[in-house]
Amino acid sequence: MHRIYMHPLPVRVWHWSNAVICVMLCLTGIQIRYVGLINLMPFRMVVAAHNWLGFLLIANTFIWLLFYLSSDRIRTYHSELNPIKLFRESVRQFVYYGYGIFKEAPNPFVASIYRKFNPPQSMTYQLIMLILLPIQCVTGILLWDLTRYARAVAFFGGVRVVDTVHVLIFIVFVFYIPFHAYLGTLGRTPMEHFKAMFTGYEESDEGESTDKAE
Amino acid sequence: MAAVAGMTAFASAGTLSKDEQQCLACHGSAGMEKQLASGETLSLHISGDTFAKSVHGAIGCAGCHSDIDPTGHPAANSSIGGKRSFSVARVQVCRGCHSEQFKEWDQSVHAALVSGGNPAAPICTSCHSPHAVIKGSSAAMDTVPCKACHGDIFTAYAASVHGVLRGSGVTQAPLCFSCHGAHGVRVPTAGAGLKNACFGCHTTALAAHRTWLPNTELHFDVVSCPACHAPKAQRRVDLVLYNNTTHKEASEPLGVPEFASRAGSPAARRRGLDPAMLFTLLQALNRSGIEDKTSFKGRLDVRTGVEAHELAPSAEAISDCNTCHRAGADAFQSVTISMAGPGGIPIRYGARKEILNSAFSINSIGGFYAIGGTRITFLDVLLVLALLGGIGAPAVHLTARLAVRRYTNRTRHKQRKG
Numbered sequence: 160m161h162r163i164y165m166h167p168l169p170v171r172v173w174h175w176s177n178a179v180i181c182v183m184l185c186l187t188g189i190q191i192r193y194v195g196l197i198n199l200m201p202f203r204m205v206v207a208a209h210n211w212l213g214f215l216l217i218a219n220t221f222i223w224l225l226f227y228l229s230s231d232r233i234r235t236y237h238s239e240l241n242p243i244k245l246f247r248e249s250v251r252q253f254v255y256y257g258y259g260i261f262k263e264a265p266n267p268f269v270a271s272i273y274r275k276f277n278p279p280q281s282m283t284y285q286l287i288m289l290i291l292l293p294i295q296c297v298t299g300i301l302l303w304d305l306t307r308y309a310r311a312v313a314f315f316g317g318v319r320v321v322d323t324v325h326v327l328i329f330i331v332f333v334f335y336i337p338f339h340a341y342l343g344t345l346g347r348t349p350m351e352h353f354k355a356m357f358t359g360y361e362e363s364d365e366g367e368s369t370d371k372a373e
Numbered sequence: 374m375a376a377v378a379g380m381t382a383f384a385s386a387g388t389l390s391k392d393e394q395q396c397l398a399c400h401g402s403a404g405m406e407k408q409l410a411s412g413e414t415l416s417l418h419i420s421g422d423t424f425a426k427s428v429h430g431a432i433g434c435a436g437c438h439s440d441i442d443p444t445g446h447p448a449a450n451s452s453i454g455g456k457r458s459f460s461v462a463r464v465q466v467c468r469g470c471h472s473e474q475f476k477e478w479d480q481s482v483h484a485a486l487v488s489g490g491n492p493a494a495p496i497c498t499s500c501h502s503p504h505a506v507i508k509g510s511s512a513a514m515d516t517v518p519c520k521a522c523h524g525d526i527f528t529a530y531a532a533s534v535h536g537v538l539r540g541s542g543v544t545q546a547p548l549c550f551s552c553h554g555a556h557g558v559r560v561p562t563a564g565a566g567l568k569n570a571c572f573g574c575h576t577t578a579l580a581a582h583r584t585w586l587p588n589t590e591l592h593f594d595v596v597s598c599p600a601c602h603a604p605k606a607q608r609r610v611d612l613v614l615y616n617n618t619t620h621k622e623a624s625e626p627l628g629v630p631e632f633a634s635r636a637g638s639p640a641a642r643r644r645g646l647d648p649a650m651l652f653t654l655l656q657a658l659n660r661s662g663i664e665d666k667t668s669f670k671g672r673l674d675v676r677t678g679v680e681a682h683e684l685a686p687s688a689e690a691i692s693d694c695n696t697c698h699r700a701g702a703d704a705f706q707s708v709t710i711s712m713a714g715p716g717g718i719p720i721r722y723g724a725r726k727e728i729l730n731s732a733f734s735i736n737s738i739g740g741f742y743a744i745g746g747t748r749i750t751f752l753d754v755l756l757v758l759a760l761l762g763g764i765g766a767p768a769v770h771l772t773a774r775l776a777v778r779r780y781t782n783r784t785r786h787k788q789r790k791g
Contacts, residue, residue, distance in 0.1 A: 194745040195699035202694035206587055256770075261777040306590035317668075317739025319749075326752050334759035341767030 165275055165361040169226040173219055174356055180216045188329055213299045234273040248278040291328050298325040388425045396434045397421040411455035424504045437466050460498050467497040477557035485716020514539055519549040529682040560717040571598050597674040599681040601691040606680035609707035612669040612738055622713045623667045631657055632712050636722040645725035648733035655737050671741025673704055698745040705729050705746050
């Protein structure tokens, strides 16, 4: 059994603060959308809180972006360019989640410091971090000050269009967050991946120890 | 008898010149009148005393009646069709001296109504009795002429914060003309509505609202002042057709026939314009070949002119966000669509309130959205499905894993025992 330094400090800081911010954004967003149904705090306060949390999310995303742009760990986000290989490995992973895991078969994907995401996981993270999150941040900024960004809002088709896109991505996150947490429990022990995201170290049967890697 | 009455008028009109006194010798006779072709009776009696005191007394009779040839007068046989047509034709006389006021009136909604043949639309003499005009008489609550036609609105005004102040002698408090103008009266809902009139006195309104109202400018743009400051009024959303090129309200002749035929179609009138009809209407107005593209811009307003004048003290104004930003809010229960017709007078049709919550309307009314209040119902369904899927699918997977593990452990245990 080896210890691999899988999650450097900036990634861990970004991950957990992102988790807290995203959950709070979802909660405040739900109250903003369903005023009257959910009244955890006054409307004006919840709007202000949602705005501040949004800016924190943007700032936090820059921690993630700057770290990966300045580190060779960015390779972990490199796409698999061979579609056949990508398809085969994705199917294998889905078969594991849908069948193998019930038979206590080993996970077909073995993580390493430069390849820590399995193929479906990698595609999901790329979709979220490179497409959905930026769109969510941009639409959020537009909705934050509709007067200042009136021309941009009009360009995209109006406030209703911008808000619809913002809500659709929010719905995707509402689906994704509990799913993500559950998938985190599918290690060799339910808490293995959670602990790793605090300590930075994952345990692996394969490869060499990277105790001093960073 | 007429001569005696004339002499009485003559004697009391001391400040009038000889010429005027000559006119009043006949026209000062009470009961002097003329039968018109329409069958109406036109009074020709002028009170010399009142005329002398009026602002027009100084210019004398000939100031306005220069067309009368004293040598051929009285022209008893001259034909006057009817009171209204005679009065409408005579506004040109007023124009001679009051060209600025006439120009303003000519561009007003009142003039547009006159052009449209509305027999009740006001012309100069409707508000200003030409032989009895007293300076300042239109600026007093008791004598302001607007209430002759807009009596119900004036009653609402008189009971409002503005009317109460004015009535108590505060002359800074507005009267009708302060907001609407005296002659250039426009359609109150046109363009920015009367917001600029409000800001004329309430100069710090924007700054004051900014201290507590998020997206203040946007609220000011889409919510009329009375929508919040007349708290007892019923509100409605008016979706106004806008010209995307000029960024102004689309007006005649642009699309009026198309708009009227579709929005006012029997089906739309019967069950209200629904989201699909609105979508089709906009498609038709923006079909290829049409140069000026249009879109709908929403505005939250009160339903009637009377309600627009029921302004309360600012402490009573609506400031609770939840009033509008929640599902089923009163503000979004009534919807109309409109475009500016002749003279800016809105051509307005009722629409179904579902327009505000339909996914079909995302493009049609892309510029109008109130968080919570006009949210799209379809997205609510998607959110519930996402929540069920996001929590339910892992729950099912976890349950299946635990069940399989338990079954496997039990089987292994039995195998070991066996």
